[in-house]
Amino acid sequence: MTEARTPIDLLQIGDVADRTGLSLRTIRHYEEVGLLPEPQRSSGGFRLYTQEAIERLLLIKRMKPLDFTLDEMRDLIDVRDQLASPRLSRAARADLTQRLRTYHALVEHSLAGLRERAASAEAFARQLGDEID
Amino acid sequence: MTEARTPIDLLQIGDVADRTGLSLRTIRHYEEVGLLPEPQRSSGGFRLYTQEAIERLLLIKRMKPLDFTLDEMRDLIDVRDQLASPRLSRAARADLTQRLRTYHALVEHSLAGLRERAASAEAFARQLGDEID
C-alpha cells in the first residue's frame, strides 16, 4: 500500500560531504568535469544524491592518493562499470579487460613512485633531524 | 700569473637543468618566486649559475616529495642557512632551532601522510588486480 516514499534515501550535498569527507566545492567540481553523474534536483534546485553516488565518491577518494587526473579516474571507473554489465560481446569484454590491465600497470607505477617519494622524504627528515642536534 | 679564470665554474641554465633533472621553466620559476637567488648574467643576459646554486636545487628536489609549498621551502632553507652562520646571538640561534624543529615536525607529518597514501594506493591496486581475475 505504501509505495510512494519518494524523497527517502536522497541526501543533500551537505550530507554527502559529511559522509565522504569531501567539500561541497569538490563534489560540485566532480560533477562539472563529468566524474560524478548529475544528480536529481529538488523542485527548488537542490542536488539530491543517492547512495550510489556516495559509493562512487568513496571510490574516487580511494583513488586520489594515486595522483590520477580526474579524467583518468572517470575513464577507469567507466571501464569498471561497463565490465560489470553482463551483456557484452566477448570482444568488448576482452577490450575492456585489456584497458583495465593497462590501468592496473599505471597504478603499480604510481605506487612505486609513492614509495620512492616516501623513502626520499624519510631521508630528508633524518637529515633535518641531524641538523638540529 | 693565471689568476683570471672568470667564466669557469659557471653553468648556463641548460646545463643546470641537465645536472638537476629540473626543467628550464622550473628553474626560472624558482627564481621568480625567490626560492633560488638571482644568478649572475652573461653580458648578453644569459643566466650563469654557480655550483652552490646546483646544490640548492638538489636540496629543493629532495624536499619536493614532501608536498611543501615553494614558500615553505624557501623559508626552511633560509632558516637552515642562517643557522649555518657562526655569528648569531644565543637567542637568535635558539629561535631558529625552534623553527627548524617545527619544520621537522611538519616533515614527519607529511611523511606519515605519504605512507598512508602508499598504503591506500596499495589497497586499491590489489582491488583492481582482483577485479581483473
Added chain:
DNA sequence: ATTGGACCCTACCCTTACGTGAGGGTAGAG
C-alpha cells in the same frame, strides 16, 4: 501565513607550480 536559521544555488575570480608557445636575441665554432 510568516519568519528565521540552516542549507543550497550559480557565477566568477584566486591559487600553486609550472607547461607551452610566440617572437626575438646570444654564444661561439667554422
Added chain:
DNA sequence: CTCTACCCTCACGTAAGGGTAGGGTCCAAT
C-alpha cells in the same frame, strides 16, 4: 659573417579545487 644551439622575456593555459558575493530554498516554530 653565418649557422646552430641556446637563451631571453612576456604572457596566456592548466588542474583541482578554495573562497566570496548575492540570492534562493527548506521547513520547523510561531
